[in-house]
Amino acid sequence: MKVYYEQEIDQKWIRLKKVAVIGYGSQGFAHSNNLRDSGVEVAVGLRKDSKSVRKAEEAELTVMETAKAAEWADVIMMLVPDHLQAEIFKKDIAPGLRAGKTLMFAHGFNIHFKQVIPPENIDVSMVAPKGPGHTVRRQYELGYGVPCLIAIAGDSSGKARQTALAYAAAIGGAKAGVIETSFKEETETDLFGEQAVLCGGITHLMQTGFEILVEAGYAPEMAYFECIHEMKLIVDLIYEGGMSLMRYSVSDTAEYGDYVSGPRVIGSQVKDEMKQLLKEIQDGSFARKWIEENKKGRERFLEMRKKMADHQLEKVGEKLRALMPWIAKNRLVDRKKS
Ligand code: NAD
Ligand code: MG
Numbered sequence: 001m002k003v004y005y006e007q008e009i010d011q012k013w014i015r016l017k018k019v020a021v022i023g024y025g026s027q028g029f030a031h032s033n034n035l036r037d038s039g040v041e042v043a044v045g046l047r048k049d050s051k052s053v054r055k056a057e058e059a060e061l062t063v064m065e066t067a068k069a070a071e072w073a074d075v076i077m078m079l080v081p082d083h084l085q086a087e088i089f090k091k092d093i094a095p096g097l098r099a100g101k102t103l104m105f106a107h108g109f110n111i112h113f114k115q116v117i118p119p120e121n122i123d124v125s126m127v128a129p130k131g132p133g134h135t136v137r138r139q140y141e142l143g144y145g146v147p148c149l150i151a152i153a154g155d156s157s158g159k160a161r162q163t164a165l166a167y168a169a170a171i172g173g174a175k176a177g178v179i180e181t182s183f184k185e186e187t188e189t190d191l192f193g194e195q196a197v198l199c200g201g202i203t204h205l206m207q208t209g210f211e212i213l214v215e216a217g218y219a220p221e222m223a224y225f226e227c228i229h230e231m232k233l234i235v236d237l238i239y240e241g242g243m244s245l246m247r248y249s250v251s252d253t254a255e256y257g258d259y260v261s262g263p264r265v266i267g268s269q270v271k272d273e274m275k276q277l278l279k280e281i282q283d284g285s286f287a288r289k290w291i292e293e294n295k296k297g298r299e300r301f302l303e304m305r306k307k308m309a310d311h312q313l314e315k316v317g318e319k320l321r322a323l324m325p326w327i328a329k330n331r332l333v334d335r336k337k338s
Helices: 026-037 051-057 066-072 082-096 134-143 160-170 184-200 199-217 222-247 252-265 270-284 285-295 299-309 311-323 325-329
Strands: 018-022 041-046 062-065 075-078 100-105 123-129 150-154 178-180
Touching: 018 026, 018 066, 018 082, 026 041, 026 051, 026 134, 026 160, 041 051, 041 066, 051 062, 062 150, 066 082, 075 082, 075 160, 082 285, 100 160, 123 160, 123 184, 150 160, 160 178, 184 199, 184 270, 199 222, 199 285, 199 311, 222 311, 270 285, 285 299, 311 325
Parallel strands: 018 041, 018 075, 041 062, 075 100, 100 123, 150 178
Antiparallel strands: 123 150
């Protein structure tokens, strides 16, 4: 598989363009600040009454109303929440799309599931960092980068790839490597990864372990350190040197337990369920349900968000973190800034 790095990408192909980053959330914050620091002419597109206007202005970024930004820019990067993109596209972006412009996404959902149908006379591409926006910013500031995927869904200029690569490099992605994929492949693997492993799988694994220890009468603080806090320390080792480095660092007892008990926890039932998740992503039924949930006003989604935020483990974690002030000192997310 071809992996692109900085040396073979010319960032001038994005420096020659005016770029509008629509939205100033997790990704919008990272892209706009990184592009600006890479010497790209950038404006952030927001609603006039958005709380993000102040945050973007405090970062000394140019802010325009969404429709104005789309009208002004050559390259428009859609970094508003996925469930609002179809509506914002129709109302504020489409009217400003003249022939030759580029419409970009950081996730393929709306193109792949046909919620946004762009005109034929523009370029449509994706630059999707494989990491949270706050990390994309932090890594850039440190002189590093988060790997990016690019994909092309429309290439009327014949230059869509060159522009996407230059954009990926300007946000720091080409320091870590840029891989080309398709909107379909990115959408399906991204949804699967976040549901089965990164967000859904890992949180429920940690939560279940925490609950079992607490229900068995162990102190919640102990359970928190054991099943939740320590996850990062283990993942840091895997990040640095794979599973074998982690297994090198833990005790032989832990390593033996890993081999004999791991497959019992993640047994064939879990694997079958994961396969089923992938099927529902591929056949569009997950997307249909999520679009439906948003249309109905997100009642169930907000209920689940509240229930999870109120879980005992969150209270215990807050208390324990307060005693480890270095965590807040090095925090990735400052809600006042982004
Ligand atoms: P977010 O929810 O963090 O931020 C959304 C931003 O959009 C906010 O600043 C909000 O004020 C703004 N907004 C809302 N309505 C608006 C409107 N009508 N006009 C203009 N701005 C409006 O979003 P996010 O998580 O950064 O996601 C953006 C895109 O990036 C999505 O396609 C997502 O799938 C993709 N992505 C996100 C991450 C991540 O780290 N969160 C990682 C990879 C890809
Ligand atoms: Mg993802």
